[in-house]
Amino acid sequence: MQSIPHHLAQHIRNVLVLSFHKGVPRVEARKYISAYEEDESRNETLLEFAKLDFNRVQLLHRQELGELFAGKLPYARDRILELYFWACSTQSEPYYALLRLMVTKYLTMVSLSDDTYDAYATMEEINALTDAFERCNISAIDQLPYYMKDLYKTFLDLFEETSNIVCKEGSVPTFGEYLHNGATSSSYGVVAAVCFVGMGKFAGIKEYEWLKANPKIANAVKIIGRLLNDIVSHEDEQKRGDCASSVECCKKE
Numbered sequence: 001m002q003s004i005p006h007h008l009a010q011h012i013r014n015v016l017v018l019s020f021h022k023g024v025p026r027v028e029a030r031k032y033i034s035a036y037e038e039d040e041s042r043n044e045t046l047l048e049f050a051k052l053d054f055n056r057v058q059l060l061h062r063q064e065l066g067e068l069f070a071g072k073l074p075y076a077r078d079r080i081l082e083l084y085f086w087a088c089s090t091q092s093e094p095y096y097a098l099l100r101l102m103v104t105k106y107l108t109m110v111s112l113s114d115d116t117y118d119a120y121a122t123m124e125e126i127n128a129l130t131d132a133f134e135r136c137n138i139s140a141i142d143q144l145p146y147y148m149k150d151l152y153k154t155f156l157d158l159f160e161e162t163s164n165i166v167c168k169e170g171s172v173p174t175f176g177e178y179l180h181n182g183a184t185s186s187s188y189g190v191v192a193a194v195c196f197v198g199m200g201k202f203a204g205i206k207e208y209e210w211l212k213a214n215p216k217i218a219n220a221v222k223i224i225g226r227l228l229n230d231i232v233s234h235e236d237e238q239k240r241g242d243c244a245s246s247v248e249c250c251k252k253e
Contacts, residue, residue, distance in 0.1 A: 007038035024089040030054060060094055068104055073151060076115040083107040090195065098165070099198025105158055106194045110187040112151055118237070121148070165197055171204040183219060186226035192218060 004012070014031055033050050036042055065084050087103040117126055125145055132140035132152055136159070141149050183189070193211055196203035211218060234248075 005038070007035040011035045024085075026054075026057075026088060026092045057092065057094060060097070061088055061092070061100075064097055064101055067101065068108075073112055073116070073147065075120045076112050079111050080104070080108060083111065090191075091198075096198050099195055102162065102165070102194045102197050103191055106190050107187060109151075109155055109158060110190060116148070116151065162194075162197060171196070171208065182226045183222035186222050186229060188222045188225040189214075189218065192221070
């Protein structure tokens with residue numbers, strides 16, 4: 001019986017581990033290039049262009065990553081690389097550089113806030129930070145403890161940056177109101193809204209109004225995202241002493 005060629009066997013193993021439609025397009029492309037390189041019937045010109053394209057876009061992604069800020073909170077997780085890769089998995093094309101940068105920045109701030117609320121701040125400090133967010137004004141920084149000032153200032157700077165970008169594009173950013181706190185804190189709603197920032201003429205007031213209405217498909221994504229996040233991070237969050245997740249609530253019932 002004739003054996004399967006090595007590159008074909010590797011391709012089959014990859015698919016069995018993670019099906020193609022569930023993978024990150026850029027990662028799947030890289031794996032396919034390696035497999036195609038061993039194919040005796042390969043087109044050398046096509047292969048060379050594929051490598052050049054991948055390396056060119058990867059270099060752009062590395063340059064973008066270098067522009068991103070790092071968290072200044074010693075107790076918080078350093079997730080810049082992870083979150084930027086997440087943004088790249090949604091849109092990797094060079095044209096969407098702004099989208100990737102903004103998504104990463106917002107996800108980073110969500111992560112820093114999550115660590116502050118769930119694992120570090122006291123209830124009194126949480127109330128002060130929440131009140132400051134509601135006021136959304138630099139004057140509110142005086143009521144915060146020292147370690148929260150940088151976090152709050154970075155948020156305000158990011159809001160101002162977003163406002164300047166969307167004003168330049170001619171659209172107004174609106175964030176939908178969500179039915180459940182768990183779905184809202186999943187950050188998927190924020191990501192969806194921020195994605196519009198980098199899409200230029202493809203997103204305007206009409207699209208933001210659609211997102212603000214919290215359509216079923218958007219709400220379903222938030223809920224699924226929250227549940228998947230809770231399942232994956234459940235053990236580590238419990239070790240850190242975080243608040244109860246959906247896993248804990250389900251177990252109790």
